[in-house]
Amino acid sequence: MRIVFLLPMGIDRPSGRRYFNIARGLVRRGWHVRLLALHPDFATCYQRRFVADGVEVWYVGQMHARKTGNTTVRFSPLALLWVVIRSTLGLIWGVLCSPADYYHLGKPQPINGMAAIIAVCLLRRTSFFVDCDDDEVTANRVTAGWQRAMFAFWQWLLPRIAVGLTVNTRYLAERMARAGQPCVIVPNGVDSRHFTAPPLAIRAALAAALGVAGRPVIAYAGTLALHNHPVDLLFAAFGQVAERHPSAVLLLIGGGEDLPLLQAYTAQQPWRDRVIFTGHVPYSMVRALLALADVSVDPVRNDAVALARSPLKIIESLALGVPVITGDVGDRAEMLAFGAAGVVVPPDDAVALAVAIDELLNDPARRAAMAAAAAAHARRYDWDRLAEQWMAIYEAV
Structure with missing residues (x-):
């Protein structure tokens, strides 16, 4: 089976590690997995395609905020609009280059949501899955009312048009899943073979x-x-x-x-x-x-x-x-x-x-x-x- 994840973050972020580790487990079971991801500082990302533990990783655009070390830089409204457009197009291009049996959104956010609707539903004429691992409206630091409304809209819309949901808590399962919609709870985890205390x-x-x-x-x-x-x-x-x-x-x-x-x-x-x-x-x-x-x-x-x-x-x-x-x-x-x-x-x-x-x-x-x-x-x-x-x-x- 071939599966493509659409991620609004890099694999080094906490949520990114969730999807990368799930992808590693799927690869060990014979699946082909590609992560289409947004980088925290795309301008300095010089290795934009690589394979790690059998998982293909493609960085195709910039996250909604620039993060380097301890510093987070918020874009101005106009700059953010440009980031959203370019990164959405990057994810659309990635989907068109990545035929798959399943497409799965990591987090119901605007950039990967728009890319999924356009590239997966309209152009590939298939459905997608959504993973919810946070309350996106309250978890993201957004100061403008229109930004909160935008995150709330996509968090409401995407789970409702997805063919199935994965979530990490019972709270999200109760809040996000529709009656009759497949929903699987998968909490966060750890690589117990390698995440061990040093000597x-x-x-x-x-x-x-x-x-x-x-x-x-x-x-x-x-x-x-x-x-x-x-x-x-x-x-x-x-x-x-x-x-x-x-x-x-x-x-x-x-x-x-x-x-x-x-x-x-x-x-x-x-x-x-x-x-x-x-x-x-x-x-x-x-x-x-x-x-x-x-x-x-x-x-x-x-x-x-x-x-x-x-x-x-x-x-x-x-x-x-x-x-x-x-x-x-x-x-x-x-x-x-x-x-x-x-x-x-x-x-x-x-x-x-x-x-x-x-x-x-x-x-x-x-x-x-x-x-x-x-x-x-x-x-x-x-x-x-x-x-x-x-x-x-x-x-x-």
């Missing part, structure tokens, strides 16, 4: 280099963008934990557009010397840094962003045997094996986060039991296993 000697050297050897480490791995990642809850919690654990360290793995704001806030706190910002790091470094943690935290509010997400940071922490503390929103309790692999607390509650962190740091035996359960539970979310679930959507039509 002890390497971890010890890294801990020494960061100055965290022998100290309790509380980690956050993800984007530093406050509009959809409420890291401010974690900072408020750490301010309380820091008083009771004078040697504890907060390790923030990743960059984002609010990194300077969070650094400025931290500089004014009495515990400023106990916070480490790594900034943007290659994905290959994430596992080494996250493996240093005693606990990992996924701070959330009770909103559509959190309900719609199946956080990679949770599954990747579990794969490394790092217990997770998060808010009890959406599918998170199930992801933590209902308390065996971590702790869920009320969302929007920095005090509850602080209490949970404090209790785990004070109880090494409980942390060790959770670490073992986490590593075992993470195998249920192996990408190869999830690719098998994903295939069910094509069998359902």
Whole structure:
């Protein structure tokens, strides 16, 4: 079978890794898979066609925002219109060059949505599938009302004209699927064969280099963008934990557009010397840094962003045997094996986060039991296993 994905992002973005890993699983089952993707900085993308682990990747245009390292550049309305036109044409050209048995949209967004309707439905005269892994209206930082309306329209339209849906949470399944429409839930996952803790000697050297050897480490791995990642809850919690654990360290793995704001806030706190910002790091470094943690935290509010997400940071922490503390929103309790692999607390509650962190740091035996359960539970979310679930959507039509 031949399948083509239409992606409004690059494969190095969190959602992009979802589709790339699903594609790898399909390739291992004998499928031919091509990803037509938009690059975060297309002007500097010099390798626009390549094969990785058997998956063909074609970069055909620019994402709706330019992202380089910790910096996100928003286009002016006129420049954005030009980006949308060029990238839509790039995806249309990619579809016309890519005859396939199935076409699957990664995310119901305007650029890949328009390309699918024009190139797949009108020119190829076939249908497409849609994957929803976020609430696109609230998850994307859009300031203008017309932009929010545009994202809302395409998120409403595309699932309704798709022949079938894949989603990553029960919330999205209930919200997006029409009666009688095939819908398969495929959460985010981890490559459990390769996403493992480095050897002890390497971890010890890294801990020494960061100055965290022998100290309790509380980690956050993800984007530093406050509009959809409420890291401010974690900072408020750490301010309380820091008083009771004078040697504890907060390790923030990743960059984002609010990194300077969070650094400025931290500089004014009495515990400023106990916070480490790594900034943007290659994905290959994430596992080494996250493996240093005693606990990992996924701070959330009770909103559509959190309900719609199946956080990679949770599954990747579990794969490394790092217990997770998060808010009890959406599918998170199930992801933590209902308390065996971590702790869920009320969302929007920095005090509850602080209490949970404090209790785990004070109880090494409980942390060790959770670490073992986490590593075992993470195998249920192996990408190869999830690719098998994903295939069910094509069998359902």
